[in-house]
Amino acid sequence: MRQLIHPSAYAWAMNEFGAEMNMKRGKELRRHTMFSSRSVLFGVLMVIRISSTLPLGAEATEVATSQDAGIAIYWGAGYFGDLVTHPGIYALLKYPFLSRGAHQGFVQIKSFSYYHFQNHVALSLGVEVGYKATGKRGYFFDVSMGVGYLHTFLAGYTINTANTGRPSCMPSMGITVLGWDLAKTKLALPLQIHFLRLSAFGQYPFNRLILPHLAVEIGLTGTLTTFGKSLQRE
Amino acid sequence: MLLLGIALCSLNCTLEFDGDDYFFFEHKGADMPVSVQGNVSSRTFLIFMHGGPGDSGIMTQDIPCWSALKQDIAVVLWDQRNSGFSQGNSAPPTYDLIAEDLELLISILHEHYAIDHLFLAGHSWGGFMAKYYLRDPTQQDQFAGFIDIAGSYDLPLTETYVREFMLDYAGAQIAAGQDASYWQEAMEWYATTEGILLWENIFTHGEYAIASHAAVLEGTVEDYTAGSLSPGTRLNGSYSPIASMINGLGIASLLWNDYMQSSLPADQLGQIALPTLLIWGRHDGVVPVPMAQILHDRLGTPDVDKDIYVLEHSAHYPFLEEPDLVAARILQFINAYSNS
Numbered sequence: 001m002r003q004l005i006h007p008s009a010y011a012w013a014m015n016e017f018g019a020e021m022n023m024k025r026g027k028e029l030r031r032h033t034m035f036s037s038r039s040v041l042f043g044v045l046m047v048i049r050i051s052s053t054l055p056l057g058a059e060a061t062e063v064a065t066s067q068d069a070g071i072a073i074y075w076g077a078g079y080f081g082d083l084v085t086h087p088g089i090y091a092l093l094k095y096p097f098l099s100r101g102a103h104q105g106f107v108q109i110k111s112f113s114y115y116h117f118q119n120h121v122a123l124s125l126g127v128e129v130g131y132k133a134t135g136k137r138g139y140f141f142d143v144s145m146g147v148g149y150l151h152t153f154l155a156g157y158t159i160n161t162a163n164t165g166r167p168s169c170m171p172s173m174g175i176t177v178l179g180w181d182l183a184k185t186k187l188a189l190p191l192q193i194h195f196l197r198l199s200a201f202g203q204y205p206f207n208r209l210i211l212p213h214l215a216v217e218i219g220l221t222g223t224l225t226t227f228g229k230s231l232q233r234e
Numbered sequence: 235m236l237l238l239g240i241a242l243c244s245l246n247c248t249l250e251f252d253g254d255d256y257f258f259f260e261h262k263g264a265d266m267p268v269s270v271q272g273n274v275s276s277r278t279f280l281i282f283m284h285g286g287p288g289d290s291g292i293m294t295q296d297i298p299c300w301s302a303l304k305q306d307i308a309v310v311l312w313d314q315r316n317s318g319f320s321q322g323n324s325a326p327p328t329y330d331l332i333a334e335d336l337e338l339l340i341s342i343l344h345e346h347y348a349i350d351h352l353f354l355a356g357h358s359w360g361g362f363m364a365k366y367y368l369r370d371p372t373q374q375d376q377f378a379g380f381i382d383i384a385g386s387y388d389l390p391l392t393e394t395y396v397r398e399f400m401l402d403y404a405g406a407q408i409a410a411g412q413d414a415s416y417w418q419e420a421m422e423w424y425a426t427t428e429g430i431l432l433w434e435n436i437f438t439h440g441e442y443a444i445a446s447h448a449a450v451l452e453g454t455v456e457d458y459t460a461g462s463l464s465p466g467t468r469l470n471g472s473y474s475p476i477a478s479m480i481n482g483l484g485i486a487s488l489l490w491n492d493y494m495q496s497s498l499p500a501d502q503l504g505q506i507a508l509p510t511l512l513i514w515g516r517h518d519g520v521v522p523v524p525m526a527q528i529l530h531d532r533l534g535t536p537d538v539d540k541d542i543y544v545l546e547h548s549a550h551y552p553f554l555e556e557p558d559l560v561a562a563r564i565l566q567f568i569n570a571y572s573n574s
Contacts (some may be wrong), residue, residue, distance in 0.1 A: 026547055028290065083476075084471050086470065087470075101262045102365055115476070116472075117470055117471055117472065118256050118267070118323060118471060118472035119319060119321075119472050119474055119477075125267045152321070154258045154321070155256060156256055156258055156267070157248065157249040157255075157256070157257040157258070158258045158259070158260070158265075159256065159257050159258065159259040159260075159342050159346075160259050160261075160338075160342070161258070161259070161260035161265070162521075163258075166321070166322060168264075186480050190525055191409075206321070206322075206323065206477070206480065207264075207315075207316050207320070207321075207322065207324050207480075207481060207484055207485075208323060208324070208484065209322060209484045210325070211476065211477055212476060212480075213476070214476070
């Protein structure tokens with residue numbers, strides 16, 4: 001076990017659960033049943049922590065993230081391309097609710113719209129939770145998933161309908177394959193570039209089924225406010 | 235964001251009804267796209283009902299057959315509910331619901347265009363639905379003629395001829411020493427399996443049917459349909475491959491087995507007295523060519539007003555495989571019955 005897991009990761013995970021364990025012998029671990037919810041959560045957190053021992057993760061203490069200085073709210077915006085070429089834009093507000101060095105858990109409210117010629121126009125609003133890992137040179141990836149509301153209008157002339165659109169429930173997920181945090185470069189800019197983010201979302205109901213959509217996103221994320229910082233000081 | 239959406243939605247929201255038209259109509263939960271292309275001033279319109287169930291008429295908008303016709307007449311392509319690029323949240327489709335959709339489309343066309351001669355064409359499943367609609371003599375009054383392209387009408391009988399087609403093909407392959415073991419397995423499957431066209435068997439049959447070129451003699455159907463679309467249409471047009479696939483699977487899972495056990499009774503086919511042109515591919519393994527003669531005999535149309543045109547180098551999609559010949563024959567038929 002200790003060959004596979006970085007000691008700091010093990011310690012961190014133990015600390016997260018507040019368990020008073022003997023780290024050398026790992027006795028407490030044996031008390032957990034294999035399939036208890038606690039052990040499942042432990043496993044998930046261990047996987048996340050293990051990733052910090054990989055080249056991407058860098059040493060957590062060396063990578064100071066901007067939100068470490070306070071509670072920050074981020075904005076994001078960019079190109080949203082349904083099936084790549086159906087053009088649109090997205091905008092989001094992101095709140096990192098958990099930051100541990102290079103690792104971040106976040107929740108974001110996201111809206112997007114795109115235009116599929118002679119097919120439909122989509123408007124959405126949704127919320128996603130996600131995880132982000134940043135390397136010491138500022139390269140990062142993130143994953144998120146959530147749920148939202150999607151409204152689609154017919155994109156074209158309509159004969160016998162007012163075209164007020166159709167409502168849909170929208171499960172969503174996405175992964176930033178490659179991003180770059182300029183705050184961790186010599187430029188020290190409070191901007192993050194999402195070079196490529198792949199997203200998938202569903203449209204339900206669509207003829208009583210769920211219609212999957214695929215999209216790409218390219219955009220920027222920046223610090224909107226650090227009001228939490230002043231709150232912390234108080 | 236909302237303003238952007240509204241602005242985008244307002245794009246393309248005017249229509250000239252000049253023969254370069256694309257619009258949607260809504261009926262009972264389904265938003266169905268319609269393309270009207272060609273010479274609307276001819277006042278002669280051809281409505282095409284696509285196959286499937288679940289194919290797309292819109293996806294054929296750039297095929298050479300329609301291009302040849304558009305110079306002389308207006309071609310109306312329509313994606314049926316739960317099919318192609320149709321949207322919405324349709325109730326489970328039924329024959330009557332689709333017939334209602336067609337009736338509404340016809341009234342919309344008459345409302346927006348000056349039409350002297352209206353023709354109805356259907357391919358495969360679309361041919362079945364067209365005949366289902368035309369069984370009612372009052373509906374026939376709206377049309378100057380009917381063009382049936384390998385249209386089905388008696389699926390149990392179709393299955394008999396499909397089985398015969400596949401056994402003949404497998405036998406010929408074995409005799410020629412081509413993949414003998416594969417075709418031997420196919421022969422055994424067709425000899426022992428009941429209901430080869432039913433949903434539970436369709437994927438096995440489909441594999442053998444593709445191998446036997448039952449649908450098209452060369453390439454795939456998609457080569458002719460989606461493959462005919464311009465790059466602009468494919469990348470940023472109405473083309474919607476995922477929706478088309480989901481729609482196709484959805485309607486097939488709902489309707490397939492009912493459809494595969496359906497037949498239009500001979501007495502109802504006998505009610506159809508419209509001038510009719512039957513177009514079939516000689517090598518059709520989906521609705522084999524003997525079905526053309528049986529249909530010809532069952533139709534109530536006087537002999538002088540019905541004809542069978544068999545394409546020697548086509549399978550189930552003669553309008554894709556031999557488009558020039560099919561377009562020329564359709565025009566000949568339309569001209570004959572537009573002037574009568």
